[in-house]
Amino acid sequence: MGSNSVRLFLWDGEEADGPTGPRLTTVTGLRRGADADGTIAADALLRLDECAATYGGMLRAAGVARGVAIGTSAVRDAPNRHAVAQVIGRRLGLPLTVIAGTVEARLAYTGARLAADGEAEAIVLDVGGGSTELVRGDADGPTRAVSLQLGAVRSTERYLAADPPHDEQLRRLREDADAALVDAVAGIGGPAPLIGVAGTVTTLAAVDLGIYDPRRVHGHMLTRTRVEEMLSWMSGLPVRERALIPGLEPARAPVIVAGAAIVAAALRATGRDALRVSERDLLDGVARHADQLIGPVGGPVPRIATCGSLT
Numbered sequence: 001m002g003s004n005s006v007r008l009f010l011w012d013g014e015e016a017d018g019p020t021g022p023r024l025t026t027v028t029g030l031r032r033g034a035d036a037d038g039t040i041a042a043d044a045l046l047r048l049d050e051c052a053a054t055y056g057g058m059l060r061a062a063g064v065a066r067g068v069a070i071g072t073s074a075v076r077d078a079p080n081r082h083a084v085a086q087v088i089g090r091r092l093g094l095p096l097t098v099i100a101g102t103v104e105a106r107l108a109y110t111g112a113r114l115a116a117d118g119e120a121e122a123i124v125l126d127v128g129g130g131s132t133e134l135v136r137g138d139a140d141g142p143t144r145a146v147s148l149q150l151g152a153v154r155s156t157e158r159y160l161a162a163d164p165p166h167d168e169q170l171r172r173l174r175e176d177a178d179a180a181l182v183d184a185v186a187g188i189g190g191p192a193p194l195i196g197v198a199g200t201v202t203t204l205a206a207v208d209l210g211i212y213d214p215r216r217v218h219g220h221m222l223t224r225t226r227v228e229e230m231l232s233w234m235s236g237l238p239v240r241e242r243a244l245i246p247g248l249e250p251a252r253a254p255v256i257v258a259g260a261a262i263v264a265a266a267l268r269a270t271g272r273d274a275l276r277v278s279e280r281d282l283l284d285g286v287a288r289h290a291d292q293l294i295g296p297v298g299g300p301v302p303r304i305a306t307c308g309s310l311t
Contacts, residue, residue, distance in 0.1 A: 003031035003074035003129025019287035027251035031074040038077030052091035073130030101147025105133035107285030114280040129153035144188035152259035177265035197281035200259030206247035218279040
């Protein structure tokens with residue numbers, strides 16, 4: 001459960017290129033309309049309930065006996081996360097597991113390494129709705145990570161009030177994103193080849209390709225020039241016109257400009273001309289750490305577990 005979307009992975013096996021199974025994404029905008037203190041809005045909880053009811057039906061139809069329900073940035077920040085736990089317990093029969101930003105980064109890195117294509121070192125960029133994670137590591141695993149309060153939904157709400165955004169609004173976002181990411185990259189050891197994961201990056205790849213096809217998106221090289229071109233183009237369009245762009249899921253149209261600005265800032269901060277797009281991400285990392293995360297599906301269990309580290 002992220003700040004913008006909820007994703008389901010029905011993990012059913014393992015092949016040479018990673019975990020296998022059906023995947024589904026639903027944009028719920030969990031952080032949309034949140035209070036200043038991060039309290040999740042009532043209508044967002046209703047959207048989550050509808051999504052969880054659908055996913056719960058799929059779990060029962062598939063005969064799923066074990067699982068984990070993970071909350072990331074929006075849930076971490078929410079004083080009323082217990083309300084999320086109640087929805088998840090009622091609809092899925094699972095406790096809510098809230099993971100720390102560093103754990104989120106480690107899991108995303110584990111999944112993204114499946115697309116590393118032999119790089120000895122790499123930085124994984126995970127642009128979410130409420131936060132952005134940067135993780136540096138090598139083939140043996142992550143070595144340093146940072147989680148920033150900088151995401152596509154959070155930045156849209158903070159900076160881009162107009163539709164389309166004013167030049168000054170976009171300038172402030174870009175300046176702040178540049179400053180945060182330059183510091184973050186320095187803090188994790190400096191530049192390295194960049195791998196991008198999650199909805200903002202895969203959406204930009206789909207827009208670049210003109211269609212969302214996971215087989216083509218995975219491994220796509222997204223250049224800094226194209227990101228800047230798409231940012232300039234999309235920021236000049238109102239949301240209703242943005243929603244018509246081929247490859248762009250209409251529900252992501254309100255937040256894709258802020259997301260693109262963060263990706264562009266990450267490319268500048270790492271000094272890279274392009275990043276490799278990966279469809280392998282946090283969900284694959286969860287599968288790889290299943291023994292530490294996944295438990296039985298067992299009826300209504302509205303409780304909250306916290307995962308602050310992984311071994």
